[in-house]
Amino acid sequence: xxDVLTGSFKNAVSKIRFRDDANALKKATTExxxxxxxxxxxxxxxxxxVDAIEINTKLLGIGQEAFLKSLQKELHAVLTTAGNQGxxxxxxxxxxxxxxxxxxxxxxxxxGKLANYLKQRNKKVLVAACDLQRLAAVEQLKQxxxxxxxxxxxxxxxMDPVKIALAAKAKAKAEHYDVLLIDTAGRLAIxxxxxxxxxxxxxxxxxxxxxxxxxxxxxxxxxxxxxxxKEQIGIDGVIxxxxxxxxxxxxxxxxxxxxxxxxxxxxxxxxxxxIEVFIPDRIVSRLMGAGDIEGLAEKxxxxxxxxxxxxxxxxxxxxxxNFNDFLDQLNMMKKLGSMKSIISMIPGLSQMAGxxxxxxxxxxxxxxxxxxxxxxxxxxxxxEPDLMNISRKKRIAKGSGLSEVQINKILKQFKNxxxxxxxxxxxxxxxxLQNMMSQMQGMPGGMPKLPR
Numbered sequence: 001x002x003d004v005l006t007g008s009f010k011n012a013v014s015k016i017r018f019r020d021d022a023n024a025l026k027k028a029t030t031e032x033x034x035x036x037x038x039x040x041x042x043x044x045x046x047x048x049x050v051d052a053i054e055i056n057t058k059l060l061g062i063g064q065e066a067f068l069k070s071l072q073k074e075l076h077a078v079l080t081t082a083g084n085q086g087x088x089x090x091x092x093x094x095x096x097x098x099x100x101x102x103x104x105x106x107x108x109x110x111x112g113k114l115a116n117y118l119k120q121r122n123k124k125v126l127v128a129a130c131d132l133q134r135l136a137a138v139e140q141l142k143q144x145x146x147x148x149x150x151x152x153x154x155x156x157x158x159m160d161p162v163k164i165a166l167a168a169k170a171k172a173k174a175e176h177y178d179v180l181l182i183d184t185a186g187r188l189a190i191x192x193x194x195x196x197x198x199x200x201x202x203x204x205x206x207x208x209x210x211x212x213x214x215x216x217x218x219x220x221x222x223x224x225x226x227x228x229x230k231e232q233i234g235i236d237g238v239i240x241x242x243x244x245x246x247x248x249x250x251x252x253x254x255x256x257x258x259x260x261x262x263x264x265x266x267x268x269x270x271x272x273x274x275i276e277v278f279i280p281d282r283i284v285s286r287l288m289g290a291g292d293i294e295g296l297a298e299k300x301x302x303x304x305x306x307x308x309x310x311x312x313x314x315x316x317x318x319x320x321x322n323f324n325d326f327l328d329q330l331n332m333m334k335k336l337g338s339m340k341s342i343i344s345m346i347p348g349l350s351q352m353a354g355x356x357x358x359x360x361x362x363x364x365x366x367x368x369x370x371x372x373x374x375x376x377x378x379x380x381x382x383x384e385p386d387l388m389n390i391s392r393k394k395r396i397a398k399g400s401g402l403s404e405v406q407i408n409k410i411l412k413q414f415k416n417x418x419x420x421x422x423x424x425x426x427x428x429x430x431x432x433l434q435n436m437m438s439q440m441q442g443m444p445g446g447m448p449k450l451p452r
Contacts, residue, residue, distance in 0.1 A: 005249045005287055008035030009071060019063045028067060029054050040219045041250035045257040049074050072284060078253055079280040083236065083262040086277040087118065090208045094126070094172040094180045098205070100198060100233065101213035102225060103134055103186035106241035110213045110267060111183045112144035113275040114239070117265075119150055120273075123178040128168035129154040130161040130201065133185035133194075141183055148272050151177075161185065161197060162204045169205050182207070190225060195232050202233065209236040211264060216243045216251050223251065226259045237264035240278075244268050252283070321418050323374045323382040372400040373410055385414065 012032035016024045029050050036046040053070045060066035089095045099114075101107035108131065115125045127145055129152060131137035138154050145152035153168040165182050172180040184201060187194040202210065212235040214222040222240075229235050238255055243266045256263050263278040315321045374382060376399030381387050388411055397404050 005035075005039055005253075008032070008039060009287065011035060013064060013067060013071075016062070016064050016067050019061075021062060022058075025054065025057055025062050025067070032071075036250060036253075039250035040254070042220065042223060042254035042258050045078065045254050048257070049078055049253070052077070075253075075284045075287060076280055079256045079263070079283055081256055081260060081262040084209070084264070085262060085279055086264060087114070088209070089178070094169070094177045095209075096169060096172070096180045096205060096207045097182065098198075098202060098207040098210045099181055099183050099213060100210060100229060100235070101186050101241075102190070102215070103188050105186065105213045105215040106267065107131075107186055107213040108137055108140050108183050109144065110239055110241050110265075110275070111141065111181050112148060113267065113272055114211075114265065115145070115150045115179075115181055116148040116272040117275050118179050119148060124176070125150045125179045125181065126168065126172045126175075126177045127152050128165060128180060128182045130164050130168075131183050131185045132159060132161055132164075133187070137183070137185075144272070162200050165201050165205050190228055190232075198233050210234060211237050211239050212261075213239045213241050214251070214255060216240050216249075216267075219251055220254065223254045223258050226255055226261075230259055230261060235261055237262050239263075239265045239267070239275075241267040244270075244274070252278075319418070322385055323377060323414070326414070327371070327374050327382075369400075369402060369406060370410060373402060373407060376400040385411070 009032070012028045012035060015028040015031050032053070033046055033050045036049065037043065041049075052074045053067070056070035056073065057066045060069060087095075097114075099107055099111045101110075111127055115127050118125050127141060127150060129138040129141045131141075138156070142152055142154065153164070153171055155164050155167065158164050158167075161184065168182065169180060171177075182201070182205070185194065185197060210233060212226050212229045214226050216222060218225075226235070226238055238259065238261060240252060240255070240263060243249070243252070252263060252266070265275050266278050268274045268276055315325060373396060376396045381392065381396075393404055393407050393411075396402075397407050400407075402410075
């Protein structure tokens, strides 16, 4: 997501040395201005940002370190807008949030992602299907709610979104939900009918906050529509959807600077877990190529059960790690979302991880085959991998659709990885497990790809 902007900053920094003169600074700021405009940053934002960096660099004394400090400071200033960060709960539950946006912006999917984010933090969430404008919008939200296992309120016999919203809020209060997310209608473009409907829903339910979902791929249009929604409806924050698909990335800077409301979340992939809180300090760190270790720790801590991780480590040390444990680890990692959203948080790795960034853990060939093999085992075989003999392997091959050669390779690799993990676990704790996971996933230096 941040590769183009980060690359732009690096190019600008390369124009200036440790100690340099005004001419070198001019070259650096000229390069920065061109890069920002090319990355879809609004021209007013670009001008103010570059001018401020130039002034600050001169005050600090022209040089690469001063330029970097000024760049970091001004990026933080642009991205920091007065208002709440992340999700803020009201003093009296349920916290009611109105989800708004144009049709096609990813509003319904983002509603599901936000519900999933809150559910992972042990909140009781209700989503309300009030988008009666788009065909299949209600059905889409039903499927998403079922997928992430959160409750949904809908009424197929009611055509008034205001009545549905009021009924949903009544249910949320009566049944003690922590959060109510209301998915509203959108249009292909802003029109009077859309604004009236949103005004009516807003007036009826008096939401705690209104989020506007902006499609990152629309560039400058995302900034314009967000500004219009702010003027006509009033919004408390922006969620950038499809940010992983925006190769330029400048829309984040533009919206934060031009719209005047804080960016609250960004969509970092297609899966339900692929949503992150937009915290300026962390985003600046990633833009500067320093990663986001805090964000990664927060993301994993909400998913990984520390108690279970300790139990798995003990099993590895004793040589008792089995296929049930391995399947649990795969399912846990799946909840973290796409690999590219995780890799982008690791300092330095986003620039090095080309093929890894696009790896789909859940649907990679190796993982699919391993899951097929485990699913074809009996409970006892999963608990005791050493039980495998020729007849059992033949039965599993038939049940999983794999060849006996593939079965033998997977079993051999699992055995070798478990042995190595046992050795390493005594020295590095969870490093043993990580190494084993790496081998089983066919990562560089690990398990070779299985024949198809």
